[in-house]
Amino acid sequence: MPTAVDLFIPCFVDQLFPDTAMNMVKVLEKLGCEVHYNGNQTCCGQPAYNAGYKAESCSVATKFLRDFPSDTGRYIVSPSASCVGMVRNTYAELFENTPEQQQYHSVQRRIFELTEFIVDVLGVGAIEGAQLPGKYTYHDSCSALRECGIREAPRQLLDAVRGLERLEMAETETCCGFGGTFAVKFEAISVAMAEQKVEHALATGADYLISTDTSCLMHLDAYIRREKKPIKTMHVADVLASGW
Structure with missing residues (x-):
């Protein structure tokens, strides 16, 4: 069944x-x-x-x-x-x-x-056929890490994607600055936190910044696009569906 x-x-x-x-x-x-x-x-x-x-x-x-x-x-x-x-x-x-x-x-x-x-x-550690050439760094969203205790599962699945190499960034567990209405009410602080997160990601030399949460990724991608930074955000589901 x-x-x-x-x-x-x-x-x-x-x-x-x-x-x-x-x-x-x-x-x-x-x-x-x-x-x-x-x-x-x-x-x-x-x-x-x-x-x-x-x-x-x-x-x-x-x-x-x-x-x-x-x-x-x-x-x-x-x-x-x-x-x-x-x-x-x-x-x-x-x-x-x-x-x-x-x-x-x-x-x-x-x-x-x-x-x-x-x-x-399901007890599955790899998605057969998943393929994405390049290097990635991973952002632990506050909700995933602190509310749900999720840390190893996304890394395990991403590490099994053919052609993809993980490069851990500094302060990966630090908030990206989105926080829903926080980004609206405290714009300057929110942008500064996004800048710090993106700079940590860039320092690894990664091609992709990946996470479980589109809200974090949307916030970070806005900063990346505005500042024309050489890194791409991707949701983990999009990575696992790549190459097949």
Whole structure:
């Protein structure tokens, strides 16, 4: 029996990086997964929560639980550790002592970021046929590392991509400066943090700056394009889908 999964495609990916979503489907299907997509899904509620609108975020989160009902028993897989972290951790606060608490616990057990799902659930350490010549450095997003405990899975999969060599940069675990509304409210600090991250990446001589989160990559890519820096950002799903 193929492993059945529900896709959760975050707002950023849906609106700005749809190819990353399609590449995730490509990889999951290659691994034999039965992929399902609920077209009614919207947001996990993180933007509202981070902006201080707890009641509004709870409303959105309640819809999320309805969109991914527990009776399917399917895993929920997302190309965003940020959203996965929101569901796993912050929902505990939103649904504490509520009728939805049991349903939240079911979702919490079933939701995974793409690379941790591939490595930790499917037990796969390499995507057959994945190929991308060049050198890469990896950015540990705050959500992946601190909220979800993801560090080795993406590196393991990327290191197995034929032609790709890893060069670890200094302060890889330091924030890129995006932080949602932080980038708007504290623009100068946010840009300075992006500059530092990009300079660390460039110092390695890498061709690619790769991460699990499109939000971080979008922020960094904006700085790279503005300053015309010689490095390209890529989401891990796009790398794993390359070459085949």
